[in-house]
Amino acid sequence: MINKREEILKQATRYRWEIGENLHDSILESIYSEAANIAKVVVTRDNEKRKFDWDRWIDKLVTGKWTGFPIMFLLLAVVFWLTISGANVPSALLASLLVDTIHPILKSGAEYLYFPWWLSGVLIDGAYLALAWVISVMLPPMAIFFPLFTLLEDFGYLPRVAFNMDNLYKRVGAHGKQALTMSMGFGCNAAGVIAARIIDSPRERLIAIITNNFSLCNGRWPTQILIATIFIGGAVHPMLAGFTSAAAVMSVAVLGVFFSLIVSWLLSKSVLKGEASAFSLELPPYRPPRFLQTLYTSLIDRTLMVLWRAVVFAAPAGIAIWLVSNITIADITLAEYFVKNVNPYAAIIGLNGVIILAYIIAVPANEIVIPTVLMLTALTSNIAGFGSGAGVMFEMDSLSDTEMLLRSGGWTLLTGINLMLFSLLHNPCSTTIYTIYKETKSLKWTLISTFLPIAMGIVICFFVAQFWRLLV
């Protein structure tokens, strides 16, 4: 039996030598011609009624040599502007409900039940307030940003972005489909890393995975949006504030794309050497998006999922924050001790100890960077009238309160800009790191993906700070 099977295979190999290399093409040809024959008899086209072809016209515009990129930036800017200007009011409403109304009720409830001070501190001032903050700050922008992004996706715009970017990625020696994984990364880096499976070549897939972190993820959008609104919007005339801060956020996003290209280029010229492989990308027809369904799925699939993750990570982080700011060694809290010691070093790169500590606490989820920063700032700069005790996360009543707090904590426009840059260039969140490990199964590439962005962030922030101090 075995001999017979071996014989068949040997015979096949002999034939293969006789036939030569064109077999694959001949098979394809025969498939194509039979498919064409069938299609010919069953399909009728009414060419006379053919009207103006909108798809073609739009494609010419959005993938045009001169119009493609400006339209891309414009769309991106409109999405950010809608997100920034639309999220303020619901954010404030949620905050006043969760923080100003429910928090005191919980506190007095705990008192009534004779909770020890540390227990109500850990649970209510730590875990609950962290949750309240994350929900009030993140829910509104996500509920606007994700549906908008999903509508663009449904409409068929994403492949056009990939089409525009393809040439750039090919030139840096990466795969054109990396443009698609990059777009996914704008939603969530872990999702972007998984999406890199659509790239077949292991070399190009690794490049796409390592550079996905340069796509600002939803956990970082709130940081970008808040800091841009306060420091950059605040630096210009109020009439222009919304527009300028949207432009600033977009610049950081575009800078991220730029870094992903540069790093892809460096990788493909050094450790991941090779040629870009060709691929065909079909531009799907434009389809009118289904608004209600899009709203529903993007709320369920993206907004609530992401929010849930943030909530899961925020509660323990809230507890950690409360602990570091309430455990004292020789009358100095751990947080103060860390911040004071790190401050001089952080100043070299235009940041401060608070930001560094916040990023360490926020490794599980980028979403909680801002609440942590605010809380630690209030704590370490000993400002009276803010918050209600050590380690209590709080929501400012308005943006101007937040601004006042940060400025009195020694923040300048430079701190704001560098925080935005550092938020773009730092390690991926723990979920993404774990996903990278699962996808690459390599400790080496996981470590590189983790530490490369931090190193870049430190270097870039250092140069920005030095130039800033020279010029301003």
Next chain:
Amino acid sequence: MTVSSNCVNCPAHNSANLVRLGIDMSNFDYVVALAGNPNTGKSTVFNSLTGLRQHTGNWPGKTVGRAEGAFQYNEKRYKIVDLPGTYSLLSTSTDEEIARDFILFGQPDVTIIVVDASRLERNLNLTLQVLEITDRAVLCLNLIDEAKRHHITIDDRLLSKKLGIPVIPATARQNVGIPELIKAVHSVASGEYICNPYKMKSQIKNVSHAVDDLEQKLKTEFPNLANTRWIALRLLEGDQRVTDAVKSSEIGNLTPAETENA
């Protein structure tokens, strides 16, 4: 025929028997594979069959790997596997290999081929390749609304006759044609509808002798093997996975659908 019996036979009536099971895939009676070109709406069909809300997107390559779900119809439980969208099954990429291997070795009871009605000719390339591998398939002629918008009409009855499998026009986004699709899947799975799938006829230059010879040898070695011509071509192409399956005689265990059901 009375009005009431018409109602009973109407697929729309029977669709009341559909129970969407989501991801509860226990105790299934049939396995259904969902194949098709990228961006033809496979995931939309998948969602409307299972009631799941797997994220769909208007870009090719959205489904990575495969997604699974289930539904119940007429007391039978179906497990449905959403394969990655591919243009062909000649396994030149991982996606194509996943799809090809599942249809060949996974032995689904029915394969739904989702095609874009406005791009039928290109989509038929994949359809013909699927029919070379499996005997039991249903063609879902999706995006029929888009085809209409482009003034394209398709004679679905003639297409069904040509391909030898049920052809169901559909607009999955609006759930149009889904009840009929379920009905067709059911009748193919239960053996009510016997497919007579189109097999490639054209002789490929210079190789007909080699194909005939290998086919003959394969038939003697594996008398139950249905798609010998296709296997022979894969061997000639040096397809590693198929070669291994012949070597280990795994290929002989892939019994054709009819005998499996008997």
